Amino acid sequence: MAIEPSVHAHEEPRSFWRRYIFSTDHKVIGIQYFLTAMGMALVGGILAMLIRLQLGWPEAKWPLLAKLFPRGMSGGVMNPDFYLALITMHGTLMIFFVISLGLVSGFGNYLLPLQIGARDMAFPFLNMLSYWTVVPACAIMLASFFVEGGAAASGWTAYPPLSAVEQAVPGSGLGQTLWILGMALFIASFTMGGLNFVTTILNERTRGMSMMRLPLFIWTLLIASILGLLAFPPLTAAAILLLFDRHGGTSFFLPSGLYFGERVLPHSGGSPLLWQHLFWFLGHPEVYVLILPALGVALDLLPPFTRKPIFGYRLTVYSLFAIGVLSMIVWGHHMFVSGMNPYVGEFFAIGTLAITIPSAIIGFNLIASLWGARLQLRTPALFALGSIAFFGTGGLGGIFLGNATSDIQLHDTYFVVGHFHFMIGGVTLLALFGGTYYWFPKMFGRMMNERLGKIHFWLTFVAFYAVFLTQHFLGLGGMPRRYYAFSKFEFLAPIRDLNAFVSVAAFVLGVAQLIFLVNFFWSLFRGARAEENPWRATTLEWVAPTPPPHGNWGETLSEVHRWPYDYSVPGAPEDFTPQTVPPSVVEVTR
Amino acid sequence: MSEGRGMRRPFGIETQPPEVSWDARVWSDLGTPPSDDHHRGGGDGGPERRDRLPIPNAQLGLWIFLGTVTMLFAGFTSAYLVRQAGPDWQPLPRPPILWVNTSALLASSVLLEIGRRRPLALRRWVLGATLLGVLFLFGQLLAWRALRAQGIYLPTNPHSSFFYILTGVHGAHVVGGVIALLSVLALAWRDGSGERVLRRLALCAVYWHFVGGLWLYLLVVLFVA
Numbered sequence: 076m077a078i079e080p081s082v083h084a085h086e087e088p089r090s091f092w093r094r095y096i097f098s099t100d101h102k103v104i105g106i107q108y109f110l111t112a113m114g115m116a117l118v119g120g121i122l123a124m125l126i127r128l129q130l131g132w133p134e135a136k137w138p139l140l141a142k143l144f145p146r147g148m149s150g151g152v153m154n155p156d157f158y159l160a161l162i163t164m165h166g167t168l169m170i171f172f173v174i175s176l177g178l179v180s181g182f183g184n185y186l187l188p189l190q191i192g193a194r195d196m197a198f199p200f201l202n203m204l205s206y207w208t209v210v211p212a213c214a215i216m217l218a219s220f221f222v223e224g225g226a227a228a229s230g231w232t233a234y235p236p237l238s239a240v241e242q243a244v245p246g247s248g249l250g251q252t253l254w255i256l257g258m259a260l261f262i263a264s265f266t267m268g269g270l271n272f273v274t275t276i277l278n279e280r281t282r283g284m285s286m287m288r289l290p291l292f293i294w295t296l297l298i299a300s301i302l303g304l305l306a307f308p309p310l311t312a313a314a315i316l317l318l319f320d321r322h323g324g325t326s327f328f329l330p331s332g333l334y335f336g337e338r339v340l341p342h343s344g345g346s347p348l349l350w351q352h353l354f355w356f357l358g359h360p361e362v363y364v365l366i367l368p369a370l371g372v373a374l375d376l377l378p379p380f381t382r383k384p385i386f387g388y389r390l391t392v393y394s395l396f397a398i399g400v401l402s403m404i405v406w407g408h409h410m411f412v413s414g415m416n417p418y419v420g421e422f423f424a425i426g427t428l429a430i431t432i433p434s435a436i437i438g439f440n441l442i443a444s445l446w447g448a449r450l451q452l453r454t455p456a457l458f459a460l461g462s463i464a465f466f467g468t469g470g471l472g473g474i475f476l477g478n479a480t481s482d483i484q485l486h487d488t489y490f491v492v493g494h495f496h497f498m499i500g501g502v503t504l505l506a507l508f509g510g511t512y513y514w515f516p517k518m519f520g521r522m523m524n525e526r527l528g529k530i531h532f533w534l535t536f537v538a539f540y541a542v543f544l545t546q547h548f549l550g551l552g553g554m555p556r557r558y559y560a561f562s563k564f565e566f567l568a569p570i571r572d573l574n575a576f577v578s579v580a581a582f583v584l585g586v587a588q589l590i591f592l593v594n595f596f597w598s599l600f601r602g603a604r605a606e607e608n609p610w611r612a613t614t615l616e617w618v619a620p621t622p623p624p625h626g627n628w629g630e631t632l633s634e635v636h637r638w639p640y641d642y643s644v645p646g647a648p649e650d651f652t653p654q655t656v657p658p659s660v661v662e663v664t665r
Numbered sequence: 666m667s668e669g670r671g672m673r674r675p676f677g678i679e680t681q682p683p684e685v686s687w688d689a690r691v692w693s694d695l696g697t698p699p700s701d702d703h704h705r706g707g708g709d710g711g712p713e714r715r716d717r718l719p720i721p722n723a724q725l726g727l728w729i730f731l732g733t734v735t736m737l738f739a740g741f742t743s744a745y746l747v748r749q750a751g752p753d754w755q756p757l758p759r760p761p762i763l764w765v766n767t768s769a770l771l772a773s774s775v776l777l778e779i780g781r782r783r784p785l786a787l788r789r790w791v792l793g794a795t796l797l798g799v800l801f802l803f804g805q806l807l808a809w810r811a812l813r814a815q816g817i818y819l820p821t822n823p824h825s826s827f828f829y830i831l832t833g834v835h836g837a838h839v840v841g842g843v844i845a846l847l848s849v850l851a852l853a854w855r856d857g858s859g860e861r862v863l864r865r866l867a868l869c870a871v872y873w874h875f876v877g878g879l880w881l882y883l884l885v886v887l888f889v890a
Contacts, residue, residue: 279717312738315830
């Protein structure tokens with residue numbers, strides 16, 4: 076029986092396949108997720124560049140691109156169907172396959188067991204399965220560009236009837252089916268991952284690691300995982316119904332009287348709004364699934380560079396809970412313009428304004444953590460500070476959008492695009508980068524280049540503001556979302572130059588990411604050797620050897636004696652006191 | 666690489682917690698839940714690992730999974746309620762065989778519980794429970810056939826669409842349960858009825874009763890509410 080503790084488990088699997096490909100080691104899986112996300116980010120970024128190329132210069136011809144995309148850019152001019160596919164896939168890839176995979180699954184898998192002092196996740200095999208479920212999902216999503224009709228074109232929200240009627244637009248055919256299939260695999264993978272995260276956090280903590288001694292990143296992972304586990308299944312239900320609308324002739328989301336060509340479709344009685352409700356019941360919690368871990372990274376990156384504890388630990392934890400609960404009941408604010416009953420709209424508006432309170436508390440705690448800091452502006456610190464700035468800017472726009480009265484004016488404009496990108500594009504992206512610069516030494520045993528990192532930060536930061544803050548004003552000026560070109564509208568003539576400016580800034584933003592790629596791969600092989608704890612940080616992962624071996628902790632598990640933010644404790648021999656330092660050496664306050 | 670090396674800590678402190686080794690939960694996550702350590706009083710963290718729930722990992726994971734399945738059907742239910750208010754809703758005649766199926770599934774749960782309490786005759790009872798589960802699935806197919814014979818197909822009206830889809834998705838979960846029961850049976854045939862079999866069977870039972878309860882709920886949603 077398997078009661079005997081196995082000695083072999085300590086040994087690393089020897090074969091290449093079991094070690095690096097089909098590995099059950101959380102660190103290998105974390106890096107696999109991270110690299111996958113990086114590849115998908117490259118694709119998603121190229122899509123964004125193409126979108127901006129079209130919006131900046133709608134009439135221009137690009138003969139070179141005609142060779143690369145013979146169908147989408149026939150004659151060098153982008154065709155509208157291709158544009159729709161671009162925005163759909165940009166959204167889908169970035170949200171689910173870059174931020175979710177990189178930030179939640181990538182960092183989550185790598186750091187979770189290390190930061191709580193465990194040897195691995197609670198279910199290592201399930202963990203491997205979850206990664207190898209998402210790989211085909213990525214492949215399917217990418218492959219959908221090359222099928223008949225091209226990739227899905229109904230937006231990352233997949234609203235029917237575009238997503239439900241196969242003949243609606245070219246992308247509504249096989250591309251949409253593949254989109255649903257890819258999402259189904261992604262959801263299956265995320266469910267396995269989330270289940271693993273929650274179980275691991277609750278059950279695998281080392282001795283002394285009470286819940287209130289968890290690093291805040293772990294707290295955000297816990298709340299995000301629970302949110303994902305609750306919110307994804309209803310979307311799965313909706314996607315199953317959508318599949319039957321598409322291929323089984325049912326009418327869940329399709330009303331009667333739809334015409335395509337000369338033909339009346341046989342559907343009747345369905346409601347496209349039903350899809351919207353089910354989608355946003357996922358969609359809203361999903362943005363918190365992404366942004367909470369990003370805030371967690373920012374919260375955990377500050378103390379090592381301010382050399383002081385994080386401000387308001389407990390209040391941050393309570394605020395995370397409040398956000399988690401409230402995020403489940405505010406989805407309707409995505410649908411203010413759907414013609415909902417004004418009283419229902421009021422309910423969702425009040426809920427949304429309520430959620431700004433815990434969000435603002437976290438924002439304040441982030442800023443208050445800077446008070447009296449001995450700030451060391453290393454690259455990770457810059458990115459953490461940048462994500463706070465984005466959180467503030469985006470949050471300010473959110474107040475206008477959460478209120479039905481102003482949202483109805485702004486909803487279908489670029490104001491929403493700007494706001495959304497600050498939150499889910501910006502905060503998360505900067506956290507992802509900041510985390511990479513910060514944990515790279517632990518992952519690979521080398522430091523990333525500081526100078527390149529700083530150039531990367533400032534270019535990203537400034538270009539990001541140039542793109543997305545400007546989009547807020549484009550939106551206030553009335554520029555509608557989702558349009559393929561603005562050249563036909565008289566009233567939009569004055570903002571044409573501004574659009575070109577946004578596009579140029581977007582290209583700068585895109586090129587800046589190449590610096591990151593160069594830095595990443597250069598440092599992987601040529602970076603300066605990292606010490607075990609280069610940032611002089613307190614959390615458990617820095618106590619492990621660099622890079623951590625299979626099983627993380629040698630013969631014995633670490634024991635935790637204090638919370639993770641004991642910086643500059645009066646009377647301590649150093650200005651940081653790792654969580655493992657016993658009370659006999661430095662007094663324990665919490 | 667650091668086999669046997671004590672952990673170097675900052676401050677030059679070498680702490681010496683009791684000797685621990687960790688069991689492999691690599692090949693089968695369900696095979697060796699850490700509850701072993703927990704009750705054994707040794708192992709990974711052992712009795713001093715006070716910071717955990719009093720539930721073994723496998724059970725906690727299962728409950729979380731059941732939470733997601735619950736949310737899946739909550740999603741279906743809300744779609745059902747909204748769609749039911751539509752103008753073209755026509756109530757479906759209830760296939761009479763559903764009563765037989767329901768009885769089979771409930772009886773199966775009872776057999777499983779009896780089997781868990783009689784380790785010596787475990788295989789017989791669990792086999793009976795599994796066969797009843799298969800019978801349920803077969804009966805559901807017959808229900809589909811009965812409807813088809815009346816000319817009621819998937820797209821005929823929203824109620825029939827929901828009937829086919831909900832029974833289908835539920836059936837898929839029952840198939841999963843049957844596979845789990847078969848794997849326990851295989852283990853029981855090989856290993857007798859040791860602790861490991863009983864532990865896995867306990868997990869299966871939780872899932873199986875959940876699937877049974879879910880079916881009762883769907884019956885109410887589809888034909889009573």
